[in-house]
Amino acid sequence: MIRSALNSDKFSVLDFCRDTFSWGDYIQDVWDHWLSEDNLFLIEKQCPIGMCHAFFSTDQVWLEGIRIKSNFRRHGLASELVRHIELIAKEKQISFSFMLIDIENLPSLKMAENLNYKIFQTWNFYSISPRNNNNCKIQFDRILNLTNITQYVKSWRWLFLDENTLLSLYKQNKIIFSDEFGDVSTAILTDSEHFDKTLIVTLFSGSEQNTLNLLSYIQNYGAEKNYNKIQILSKEKLPLLNTLDHKITFNLMKKFLY
Ligand SMILES: CC(C)(COP(=O)(O)OP(=O)(O)OC[C@H]1O[C@@H](n2cnc3c(N)ncnc32)[C@H](O)[C@@H]1OP(=O)(O)O)[C@@H](O)C(=O)NCCC(=O)NCCS
Incomplete structure (x- = not known):
């Protein structure tokens, strides 16, 4: 159900990442970069319904671009994607995982808290x-x-x-x-x-x-x-x-x- 993204997934992913936020989304601008950096993961049921990118660096994994197609939310899919990446990080002996969440994005903050993430710092x-x-x-x-x-x-x-x-x-x-x-x-x-x-x-x-x-x-x-x-x-x-x-x-x- 979780696999690495391919270039051919771009259209179907961008289709559900167009109006994510009130101002739109930025996935269309970073998709090619993230694909070339690797560790761009999709979750699918016949077609892609969620995505997340991971960036591994010294003793940390950075999670970004977590998106779940709107009619598939609250089924634990984002949590599955995050856990999948955390497992890869642990295999690489990485100690810390980070993500950045808008203080007004309550669903995402809730999801992160459920997965045992804590607020480390607040940035403007x-x-x-x-x-x-x-x-x-x-x-x-x-x-x-x-x-x-x-x-x-x-x-x-x-x-x-x-x-x-x-x-x-x-x-x-x-x-x-x-x-x-x-x-x-x-x-x-x-x-x-x-x-x-x-x-x-x-x-x-x-x-x-x-x-x-x-x-x-x-x-x-x-x-x-x-x-x-x-x-x-x-x-x-x-x-x-x-x-x-x-x-x-x-x-x-x-x-x-x-
Ligand atoms: C945030 C988002 C990724 C969550 O995806 P999801 O697959 O629905 O999340 P999960 O089903 O794994 O949720 C896990 C827990 O998070 C919390 N949660 C998720 N969505 C919530 C919501 N809308 N309201 C309250 N709590 C919520 C719940 O505690 C949930 O567990 P529960 O359903 O057993 O109560 C999804 O809403 C989304 O794509 N939002 C738009 C993009 C976005 O904000 N991305 C994150 C940017 S940092």
């Missing part, structure tokens, strides 16, 4: 438009500053920030900070692997002034590098700014698999 998603504005003082990180930062967002996956990644981001000047006005604010800049010209920023906000300084730099960076979109993920609520749009708040759900 903001967007800001690129804009030329170059009067801010920003520094590129000295590695020593980052001992308290253990994860970052890469293509909407919360990943462990290991030493090699840290070094590589550091060398590319993708870690920036402002510490002129009290508590330091730090940001990690990455390119979306699934969406064109989309900058994804993990922001650790210290003082309001430092964060405003970083945001100003990021807007300018976005304009200079011709990004269309800037997406910001932050645990902290960010200062009110008319160019900064708060989109959604998410719970990062975590489960210890042993």
